[in-house]
Every structure is written in C-alpha cells, then in structure tokens.
Amino acid sequence: MEVSVSDFDNLKATExxxxxxxxxxxxxxxxxxxxxxxxxxxxANEECWPGTSKSLEADxxxxxxxxxxxxxxxxxxxxRSYRKNSFKARKAEVEAAGLFVKVSMDGAPYxxxxxxxxxxxxxxxxxxxxxxxxxxxxxxxxxxxxxxxSEYAITYEDKDGDWMLVGDVPWEMFISxxxxxxIMRRSEATGMPSSP
Amino acid sequence: MAIKKQxxxxxxxxxxxxRILSFPDEVLxxxxxxxxxxxxRSAVSLVCRDWYNAxxxxxxxxxxxxxxxxxxxxxxxxxxxIRSVTLKGKPRFSDFNLVPPNWGxxxxxxxxxxxxxxxxxxxxxxxxMTVTDESLDFLARSFPEFKALSLVxxxxxxxxxxxxxxxxxxxxxxxxxxxxxxxxxxxxWLNFPESFTSLEAxxxxxxxxxxxxxxxxxLVARCKSLKVLKVNKHVMLEQLRRLLVRAxxxxxxxxxxxxxxxxxxxxxxxxxxxxxxxxxxxxxxxxEVSSMYLPALFPACTNLTFLNLSYTALQSAELAxxxxxxxxxxxxWVLDTVEDKGLEAVASSCHLLQELRVFPxxxxxxxxxxxxxxxxVTESGFVAVxxxxxxxxxxxxxxxxxxxxxxxxxxxxxxxxxxxxLCIMDMRRPDYLTNEPMDEAFGAVVKTCSKLRRLxxxxxxxxxxxEYIGTYAKNLETLSVAFAGSxxxxxxxxxxxxxxxxxxEIRDCPFGxxxxxxxxxxxxxxxxxxxxxxxxxxxxCQLLARKMPRLNVEVIKEDESDxxxxxxxxxxxxxxxxxxxxxxxxxxx
Numbered sequence: 085m086e087v088s089v090s091d092f093d094n095l096k097a098t099e100x101x102x103x104x105x106x107x108x109x110x111x112x113x114x115x116x117x118x119x120x121x122x123x124x125x126x127x128a129n130e131e132c133w134p135g136t137s138k139s140l141e142a143d144x145x146x147x148x149x150x151x152x153x154x155x156x157x158x159x160x161x162x163x164r165s166y167r168k169n170s171f172k173a174r175k176a177e178v179e180a181a182g183l184f185v186k187v188s189m190d191g192a193p194y195x196x197x198x199x200x201x202x203x204x205x206x207x208x209x210x211x212x213x214x215x216x217x218x219x220x221x222x223x224x225x226x227x228x229x230x231x232x233x234s235e236y237a238i239t240y241e242d243k244d245g246d247w248m249l250v251g252d253v254p255w256e257m258f259i260s261x262x263x264x265x266x267i268m269r270r271s272e273a274t275g276m277p278s279s280p
Numbered sequence: 281m282a283i284k285k286q287x288x289x290x291x292x293x294x295x296x297x298x299r300i301l302s303f304p305d306e307v308l309x310x311x312x313x314x315x316x317x318x319x320x321r322s323a324v325s326l327v328c329r330d331w332y333n334a335x336x337x338x339x340x341x342x343x344x345x346x347x348x349x350x351x352x353x354x355x356x357x358x359x360x361x362i363r364s365v366t367l368k369g370k371p372r373f374s375d376f377n378l379v380p381p382n383w384g385x386x387x388x389x390x391x392x393x394x395x396x397x398x399x400x401x402x403x404x405x406x407x408x409m410t411v412t413d414e415s416l417d418f419l420a421r422s423f424p425e426f427k428a429l430s431l432v433x434x435x436x437x438x439x440x441x442x443x444x445x446x447x448x449x450x451x452x453x454x455x456x457x458x459x460x461x462x463x464x465x466x467x468x469w470l471n472f473p474e475s476f477t478s479l480e481a482x483x484x485x486x487x488x489x490x491x492x493x494x495x496x497x498x499l500v501a502r503c504k505s506l507k508v509l510k511v512n513k514h515v516m517l518e519q520l521r522r523l524l525v526r527a528x529x530x531x532x533x534x535x536x537x538x539x540x541x542x543x544x545x546x547x548x549x550x551x552x553x554x555x556x557x558x559x560x561x562x563x564x565x566x567x568e569v570s571s572m573y574l575p576a577l578f579p580a581c582t583n584l585t586f587l588n589l590s591y592t593a594l595q596s597a598e599l600a601x602x603x604x605x606x607x608x609x610x611x612x613w614v615l616d617t618v619e620d621k622g623l624e625a626v627a628s629s630c631h632l633l634q635e636l637r638v639f640p641x642x643x644x645x646x647x648x649x650x651x652x653x654x655x656x657v658t659e660s661g662f663v664a665v666x667x668x669x670x671x672x673x674x675x676x677x678x679x680x681x682x683x684x685x686x687x688x689x690x691x692x693x694x695x696x697x698x699x700x701x702l703c704i705m706d707m708r709r710p711d712y713l714t715n716e717p718m719d720e721a722f723g724a725v726v727k728t729c730s731k732l733r734r735l736x737x738x739x740x741x742x743x744x745x746x747e748y749i750g751t752y753a754k755n756l757e758t759l760s761v762a763f764a765g766s767x768x769x770x771x772x773x774x775x776x777x778x779x780x781x782x783x784x785e786i787r788d789c790p791f792g793x794x795x796x797x798x799x800x801x802x803x804x805x806x807x808x809x810x811x812x813x814x815x816x817x818x819x820x821c822q823l824l825a826r827k828m829p830r831l832n833v834e835v836i837k838e839d840e841s842d843x844x845x846x847x848x849x850x851x852x853x854x855x856x857x858x859x860x861x862x863x864x865x866x867x868x869x
C-alpha cells in the first residue's frame with residue numbers, strides 16, 4: 085500500500101493547476117477543514133469547470149494535453165477505502181513491473197509473453213517454457229548445458245539484434261540483454277554463435 | 281387467510297366477555313414460523329396483542345438497521361428466543377471518511393447483553409460497527425453454539441481477534457470479514473483445530489497478509505461442506521489449483537492473482553481443476569489477470585450468475601472473451617478499464633443481466649496517461665448495455681461524462697430499475713453536450729421507473745431535479761445527494777413528495793434550516809437523515825430537537841472555529857433516547 089511519493093512529486097511539479105495554492109491531493113483523508121476554506125475549495129472546483137464559470141483562464145487546448153488537477157474533496161468520488169487501497173497497491177505493482185519478452189516457437193500457432201524477472205535462473209526459465217509449450221513438442225526443450233538429444237533449442241535476440249543460444253552468460257546479464265526468445269528446431273540452431 | 285383472521289379478531293374485540301379463542305397461541309406460533317422477513321414480522325406484530333406476543337416468542341432473527349435506534353436490553357426484553365442478529369452501525373457516509381474515527385457503534389455492549397439473554401446465539405452479521413479484539417474474544421468464549429460471523433465494513437479489530445474465533449468456535453460454519461478495516465498482524469490466525477470440519481463459508485479476500493497456506497489447504501481438505509471460499513492476494517495460482525482440487529463442490533470462489541506463477545505445473549492442470557468445479561455460481565478476486573491464464577477459468581463459467589471483476593484491470597477484449605463463456609450471468613461488477621467497448625461486449629453476451637456495477641480504476645486521476653487510453657466509460661457504454669440487457673434493474677455507474685438524452689434512452693430501454701446510482705465523478709458537471717443541468721436525466725429516471733427504491737444523483741442539478749423526484753418517485757426509499765440543488769425547495773420537495781423515504785443522505789448542498797424543518801413530520805417514519813456541509817445552523821438543529829423529542833439530533837463538531845454552523849448533522853428516530861456513549865465531538869441536542 086505504499087505510494088510512490090517521488091513519482092507523485094514529479095508529476096505535481098509539472099502539472100497545471102487551477103486550485104488554490106496549498107490544496108493537495110491527500111492519500112489519507114485530510115482533516116476536516118473549517119467551513120471557510122471548504123467553501124473556497126468548492127469554489128475552486130467550480131472554476132475548474134468550463135461552461136459553468138466565466139472565470140476560466142486555461143484554454144481548451146491545454147485541457148486536452150494535461151487533465152486539470154481538481155482540488156480533492158474528502159470522500160469524493162464516493163469510493164470505499166478498501167477499493168482505494170487496492171488501486172494504490174496495483175499502481176505500485178505496475179511500477180515494479182517486470183521484463184516482458186515475447187517467446188515464439190517454431191511450428192506453434194501463437195506467441196507467448198513472459199516476465200523474465202519472475203525466474204531466478206535458467207532452470208526455472210526452462211521449466212516454465214517447457215510447461216508453456218509442452219503441447220507443441222514431443223520431448224524436452226534444451227538449449228542449456230547438459231541436455232542432448234532434444235528437438236528444440238532455446239535462443240534469444242540480444243540488444244545488438246544478434247541471435248544467441250540461451251545459457252552461456254550469467255543470468256543477470258542475460259535478462260538485461262534479452263529482447264525476445266525463440267524456440268527453434270535443433271537442426272536450424274547448429275552453427276549458432278555463443279556469446280563472446 | 282390473514283384477512284379472515286383479522287375479521288374474526290374484530291368480532292372478538294366487540295364482545296370481550298364472550299371471547300372465543302379462534303387460534304391457540306401455540307398454533308399461531310407454528311404458523312408464524314413461515315413468516316420470515318422482518319418487515320412482514322413487524323406487520324404481524326401490529327395486528328393485536330395476541331399476535332404481538334406470538335410473534336415475539338417465535339422470532340429467531342432480529343434485524344436492527346440502526347444500532348442506536350434501540351437498546352440491547354429492549355431487544356432482549358421483547359424477543360426471548362433470538363438465534364441470529366443483524367446490526368448496522370455508522371451512517372453510510374462513514375465509508376467515505378465523512379465520519380470521524382471513534383464515533384461509536386461499538387458491538388460490545390450488545391454482546392454483553394446477548395451473552396446473558398441469548399446464550400445460544402448462532403449468527404451475528406454486522407455492518408459498519410466497531411468490533412475490538414476483546415469483543416471477538418468475548419464472543420468466541422460466550423456462545424458455544426456460535427456458527428456464523430459476518431463483518432462487513434467494520435473496524436477496530438486485528439487478526440488476533442480472528443484467532444480467538446478460529447480457536448474457540450467449535451461449530452463455526454461461516455467466517456466472512458470482507459471489506460473490513462483489519463489491523464493485520466500476520467497470517468497465523470487461521471488456526472482451526474484439526475478436529476474442526478464444519479466450515480461452509482470463508483472469506484478473507486481483503487486481508488493483506490499471507491495466511492499459512494498449509495493450514496488453509498488442510499482446512500479445505502477436511503471441510504467437506506465448504507461452499508464459499510474467497511482467498512486473498514497472496515494465494516497464487518498453483519496454490520489455488522491445489523485448493524480447487526480439494527474443494528470441487530464450491531459454489532462461490534474468490535481467487536488470488538490470476539497472473540504468472542512459475543510454480544504452476546501446467547496450464548492444463550489448472551484448467552482441469554476449474555472444470556471439476558461444476559457448481560460455481562459466483563466468481564471474484566482475480567486481482568491481476570494475465571490473459572495467458574484467463575482461459576483456464578472458462579470451464580467453470582458455464583453456471584456463473586455473479587462475476588465480480590471489480591479488482592481486476594481488465595481490458596475490453598479480455599472481458600469479451602470471458603463473458604462469452606458466461607451465458608447465465610445475472611450480476612456483473614467491473615472496473616472502467618473495460619471502457620465502452622467492454623460494455624458493448626456485455627450487451628452482446630449477457631442478455632440475462634440484472635445488475636451492473638462499473639467502478640472507476642483511477643478515481644482520483646493520478647495516472648496522467650492510463651494503460652490503453654484510459655478514459656473509463658461514457659454515456660455510450662451505458663446506452664449499449666441498456667440495449668442489450670432489458671432485465672437490468674440495478675446499476676451503479678461511475679463516469680466522467682453523461683448526457684440527459686443518454687439517461688433517458690437507458691431508462692426507456694430498461695424501465696424496471698429498482699436501484700439507479702449514477703456517479704458523474706466531476707462535481708456539478710452539466711450535460712457535456714448541451715451544457716444543461718442533468719435535471720432531465722433524473723426526471724426521466726423517476727418518471728419511467730415506477731419501481732425505483734434507491735437513487736443516487738450527481739452532476740449539475742437544480743431544484744428541478746428534486747421536484748421531479750418528489751413528484752414521481754413514490755416508491756423511493758433511499759436517496760443520496762451530493763453537490764446538488766439550488767435552494768431549500770429542493771430538499772423540501774423530496775421530503776414532502778416521497779412517502780416511503782427511509783434514508784436520506786446529503787452532502788455539500790445549499791439546503792438550510794427551512795429545508796431541515798420542513799421534514800419535521802417525516803423523520804419519525806425514516807431510519808435516518810444525514811446532512812453535511814450544508815447550510816444548517818445549531819439553532820435550526822436545536823429547534824428540530826425540541827419539536828421532535830423522539831428523534832436524536834446529533835451534530836458532529838470537529839473544530840471550534842464556527843460555533844453557529846452545524847457542519848455534520850445526523851438525525852434518527854430512537855426509542856432508546858440519546859446516546860450514552862457519545863464521544864465529545866458528538867453533541868446530542
């Protein structure tokens with residue numbers, strides 16, 4: 085449920101606001117403000133709305149580019165706290181999102197997408213790919229050391245656009261340079277260069 | 281039959297000396313067992329004294345919509361044989377942080393009375409009550425037959441309190457703690473003894489910490505009557521698969537995240553676990569969904585009547601695929617990430633749909649650019665659903681833009697709305713095409729939907745909207761109003777025109793003392809009135825309190841700055857007199 089405060093601050097630094105200075109968007113419910121400033125808060129909202137107020141300064145083209153920051157009022161929109169908390173959690177999860185790469189397999193009708201960050205090493209990657217593409221292969225996949233006699237080899241395209249056999253470099257280096265994966269027939273994989 | 285009885289009794293009343301007992305009490309009590317709803321039972325109790333007595337002896341379930349309207353002692357005095365209690369506490373706007381913490385509605389005094397009056401109490405269902413760990417412990421130890429505990433939107437307890445329940449309630453069938461504010465001290469609360477097998481329903485979906493999965497798996501394996509299982513975000517797909525294998529008899533399932541789990545042996549195994557669940561009618565959870573795994577669900581969707589995707593940021597294409605597998609769907613909750621296109625898919629797949637709730641994924645607009653465009657839903661999605669789903673009678677719809685014409689079209693297509701809750705999230709927003717107020721939209725709703733019982737309005741509204749409501753909404757029971765109206769007249773129209781109104785909640789509207797006092801005659805037939813950030817003064821509230829002594833008129837005063845203004849006012853009928861547990865910031869006038 086942590087809020088990524090730094091992201092939020094950066095956003096705030098660049099956003100256009102019509103709200104009164106000092107009115108922020110609180111993550112927690114703000115203390116109830118005395119009547120006077122609450123009216124001002126509401127007035128700020130009215131000004132935000134074109135068509136109901138004549139005092140609008142921002143032109144409409146700006147409106148398209150950056151959504152107007154609305155001064156936030158307690159309990160509006162009426163969403164219950166447990167839902168709000170799950171949005172925050174989701175936001176945090178999205179920001180910690182992984183390294184998604186496409187995986188294709190020769191002969192398979194469609195591609196898959198996997199998150200390399202989820203795996204701790206080559207063994208887990210291999211098992212996962214095995215699970216995923218089992219229906220398309222008769223034997224085990226290989227491409228790692230020590231596996232022979234299987235139909236397929238796992239290869240990857242690196243940052244330079246070259247196709248390499250998976251398993252040569254340390255795992256961390258692999259996931260930082262892997263752009264996509266391809267499970268190809270062993271016969272086509274012979275003669276493929278190993279990583280320098 | 282009932283009418284005939286009434287006539288016989290009328291005859292009896294006329295000749296008290298030669299009263300013929302038409303029906304011995306024992307027989308009457310046996311008949312009354314079949315009268316179940318609390319409204320019917322209240323009606324029965326008003327017929328005559330004999331019926332009042334027969335009813336009170338035979339009642340086993342009591343529903344108290346406002347915990348301060350009556351005292352626990354009064355309840356115990358009137359109903360000697362209660363097995364099941366439903367209690368509601370705080371005003372609904374407390375869900376949106378409008379009620380300060382420590383306001384009240386503590387369950388404890390009730391439990392103390394129940395422990396002596398109803399030692400065989402079996403069920404307790406609470407909504408918006410404060411429940412402490414001490415109370416949970418007291419509950420667990422005081423009621424040996426205790427079976428079902430449901431805590432919706434409650435607060436004040438931690439997982440330690442839950443541990444008391446699981447440890448001491450030997451006959452527990454239901455434990456449901458959804459949506460409650462729980463202090464999470466870790467996952468070891470799930471410690472039912474190994475001999476315990478009676479569980480039928482378990483819902484801990486909103487709990488944040490991981491529970492002990494081994495304990496959970498063993499529990500599920502030995503509770504053969506388990507029908508409802510809703511787990512939290514920490515139960516991954518492989519774990520879910522194992523639970524499903526042990527409980528194919530489930531009717532309601534809440535999953536954990538439906539995303540990549542490298543421990544999952546295979547997609548096919550997951551799918552096969554789901555296809556064994558032939559009795560599922562309710563599905564929720566999902567949290568994140570990876571489209572790779574979604575098809576595993578499909579075999580279990582055939583009999584689904586309720587699909588709750590309100591925690592899942594699903595896109596329209598995925599929703600469309602899923603809905604095609606759910607031909608019997610009656611209730612659907614989604615996030616607005618599905619957008620209008622998703623709602624069009626609803627319209628084409630879900631012809632039996634009766635209830636739709638669309639929640640905003642990003643209500644506070646913290647994402648400048650959301651995934652996939654992210655404009656939420658608009659009026660066209662709303663219209664599309666109404667075209668495809670003629671049985672729609674319940675809608676909750678959060679959006680940023682709406683038009684009068686669209687709402688009129690929606691209710692023309694679906695005239696049977698009983699619950700119409702439209703939330704245009706931008707305050708006081710007019711019809712975005714015509715720039716006019718949204719009065720005509722809600723006018724159309726109340727004119728067309730004669731069965732309407734619950735209404736929530738939004739957008740720019742003048743008194744005209746309330747005139748419509750007062751004129752046409754004759755069955756209206758609950759009304760929620762925010763940032764609307766032009767003068768006292770608005771509120772007056774509603775109070776004068778809606779005879780069945782029971783709950784009225786208003787915030788940030790220009791209604792003052794005159795409006796408040798115009799409802800003098802009404803409030804005793806209502807459960808409650810809430811008004812915050814309106815134009816009420818202490819004088820006005822005091823006048824109300826003086827004129828209507830059987831109402832509790834409470835003002836919540838959180839700061840001392842403006843003594844005359846009544847910032848938050850809560851008015852409710854009560855036979856228990858003023859609250860004795862009011863905190864210092866709640867003034868009873």
